[in-house]
Amino acid sequence: MSSPESSEYDGTEAAPHGKARSTEWPLWEIFIRGQHGLSHRHVGSLHAADAEMAIKNARDVYTRRNEGVSIWAVEASAIAASSPEEKGALYEPANDKVYRHPTFFDIPDEVGAM
Amino acid sequence: MYAQMIKSTGKGIKSLDEMDPEERAFQERIDAGGKIEPKDWMPDGYRKNLIRQIGQHAHSEIVGQLPEGNWITRAPTLERKAILLAKVQDEAGHGLYLYCAAETLGVTRDQMTRDLLSGKMKYSSIFNYPTLTWADMGAVGWLVDGAAIMNQVPLQRTSYGPYARAMVRICKEESFHQRQGFDIMMKMANGTAAQRKMAQDALNRFWFPALMMFGPSDKDSVHSAQSMAWKIKMNTNDELRQKFVDETVPQAEYLGLTIPDETLKFNEETGHYDFAEPDWEEFFQVLKGNGPCNTERLAARNKAWDEGRWVREGLLAHAEKKRSRKMAAE
Numbered sequence: 001m002s003s004p005e006s007s008e009y010d011g012t013e014a015a016p017h018g019k020a021r022s023t024e025w026p027l028w029e030i031f032i033r034g035q036h037g038l039s040h041r042h043v044g045s046l047h048a049a050d051a052e053m054a055i056k057n058a059r060d061v062y063t064r065r066n067e068g069v070s071i072w073a074v075e076a077s078a079i080a081a082s083s084p085e086e087k088g089a090l091y092e093p094a095n096d097k098v099y100r101h102p103t104f105f106d107i108p109d110e111v112g113a114m
Numbered sequence: 115m116y117a118q119m120i121k122s123t124g125k126g127i128k129s130l131d132e133m134d135p136e137e138r139a140f141q142e143r144i145d146a147g148g149k150i151e152p153k154d155w156m157p158d159g160y161r162k163n164l165i166r167q168i169g170q171h172a173h174s175e176i177v178g179q180l181p182e183g184n185w186i187t188r189a190p191t192l193e194r195k196a197i198l199l200a201k202v203q204d205e206a207g208h209g210l211y212l213y214c215a216a217e218t219l220g221v222t223r224d225q226m227t228r229d230l231l232s233g234k235m236k237y238s239s240i241f242n243y244p245t246l247t248w249a250d251m252g253a254v255g256w257l258v259d260g261a262a263i264m265n266q267v268p269l270q271r272t273s274y275g276p277y278a279r280a281m282v283r284i285c286k287e288e289s290f291h292q293r294q295g296f297d298i299m300m301k302m303a304n305g306t307a308a309q310r311k312m313a314q315d316a317l318n319r320f321w322f323p324a325l326m327m328f329g330p331s332d333k334d335s336v337h338s339a340q341s342m343a344w345k346i347k348m349n350t351n352d353e354l355r356q357k358f359v360d361e362t363v364p365q366a367e368y369l370g371l372t373i374p375d376e377t378l379k380f381n382e383e384t385g386h387y388d389f390a391e392p393d394w395e396e397f398f399q400v401l402k403g404n405g406p407c408n409t410e411r412l413a414a415r416n417k418a419w420d421e422g423r424w425v426r427e428g429l430l431a432h433a434e435k436k437r438s439r440k441m442a443a444e
Contacts (some may be wrong), residue, residue, distance in 0.1 A: 024224050025430060027217070044280070045214040047223060050433035061207050064200075065287070084154050 027076040028054040030061075032068035040072050048073070116174035116238045116262060118329045118401065127343050144345050149275040152218040160344055164274055165221050166235070167346060172212035173230045173237040177411050179205045181245040182254060190248060197294055198251065204287050211280040218276045231416050239397060240327050242405030243319070249302050249309075253316035255295015257324040257362065263288050264358045265328070268348035277346070296365065303369040310370075317366065318374045322392040328355040330394060359387050 025047040031040035043062045048054035054073035062068070082090060098104050107114050130138050137157055143150070150156055179202050186202065189195035213223055229235040240258055245251065266288060270281040302313035329335060329351040341347035363380075366373050377390045399405065 023426075024222060025426070027214075044211055044283075045217070046210060049429040050436065053429065053433075060203075061210050064203070064207065081153070084151070 025049045028058075028073045029076050029079060030054070030058040031072040031074070032058070032062055033070040033072075034067065035069050040070065043067075045076060051075075116171040116178075116265070116327075118170070118236070118238060118327070127340055141343070144273045144343075148273075149278065150273050151275045159340070160346070161219050163341060163344070164277065164346055165216055165219050167341075168212050168216040168219075168277055168280075169221070169226045169229070170236050170238075172209045172216060172226070173235055174241065175205050175209035175212060176230075177237045177241045177415065178258075179209075180411055180414055181241055181243070181407075182251060184245050185248060185251050188248070189251075194298075201255070201291055201294060204291065208280075208284045208287070211283055212277075215274075215276040215280045227419065231412070231419055233403065233412060236401060237411075238327060239400040239405065240323050241411060242400050242407045243323050244407050246319075247312050247316060249298070249312040249316035250320070252295050252298030252302060252313065253320040255291050255293075256299050256365070257295070257317075257320050258327070259288055259291040259295060260362060261324050261327045261358050263292060264354045264361075265349075271345070271348060273345035299369055299371075303371060313369070314371050317371050321374050322396075325355055325358070325389075325392045326394075326397045326400075328352075328358070330397070331391065334394075356386055359389050363387055 026049075027045055028048055028051075029045050030043050032043050033040045046054065046057050046061055048057050051073055055071050058071045058073055063071070094100070128137075130141060133141060136155055140150070140154075140156060140160075150160075182198060182202050182205070186195060186198055189198050213226060216226060217223060226235065230237070240261075245254065263285070266281055266285050270278055270285055272278045272281065299313055299316075302309045305313075332338070332350045332352040335351050338347060338350060342350075359378075363373060363378065375390045377388065379388050380386075381388045400408070403409075
């Protein structure tokens, strides 16, 4: 059996995500706001030479079926993101503050809805 | 499916006890149904496998535009033309969703494009078959997109977040593709004798290539186990192929068309159809580049890339000029 596995694909080396690349158009992250009053939501990314083109491309790529009424395009290199290693420091302090949730407090039934 | 014969880089599957703590935590998260996100730690093999798989899937969407694009100018009515245009545009969109998912793993778009154009990265074998008549547009939508859906629906639950999210978008749109194909087949199958003959001919030519889309038989598919442990492959090739046959045979019967397999028979015992395997030697030849249209498809992509170069460079130069003018004015 002649197997194509002999031509294993292994050439692609990882490069930092979002870093400026010499010949490529910059990477833009696209956010779309739908029709029903929800906030803009990340839908994906695309390449474009400038912001105007990013919005035009986003319209073609991400709103072919009336998914949105507003587009934000942000150059990926301009986004600051938290890293997974910070998870504990950032989010664990919230775990022992259960009193921030309304269900922490018992309100007697006779008081009614609150 | 759209990614066939993805070679796993792992050296067999390790048990949880054999893993170092990082890898063990990673595997346990996947086992618990958690998602892996771009910045999370992941084994090198997981990253490489996913780049290959998502990249091959993306390339398939892009090259898959060619056999259908062939019929846009010759669609029988204005409505069919508009529908086909929308479908081919969706395929471009699907390719882009997938490229951007692959890019989150650290590979650049240009690198993936170069590897497609050089023949280093593959795309699905199915797109190396020609589309000879209008009925082929029906058969492609019905069978090829139908087979793709079988694979893509479970991939919505894959462990890599960006890939799963791309799949959710793709699956929403893919159902339109299969239905428009079946609609063309219905029209042809209920048309004149000549149209019926064209529909049958299209089914005859696309049936076995569609079965090949699921990849080699499980007994010859040596790289599945690691991919399934990582949940970047959700079902075995044979499972999905059987599911496809079971769903498609009654549809062919409805159309009054005959599946080109004399051994096809419903098996009361198993509750599934028994069917003939495709010619695997043909499959391997097509993957190696010796299918009917391999040369033509790659030449078309290379031509588009080469001839688009001045546009890519020109728009980038224009954007840079605008930026520097704006900075000078401020």
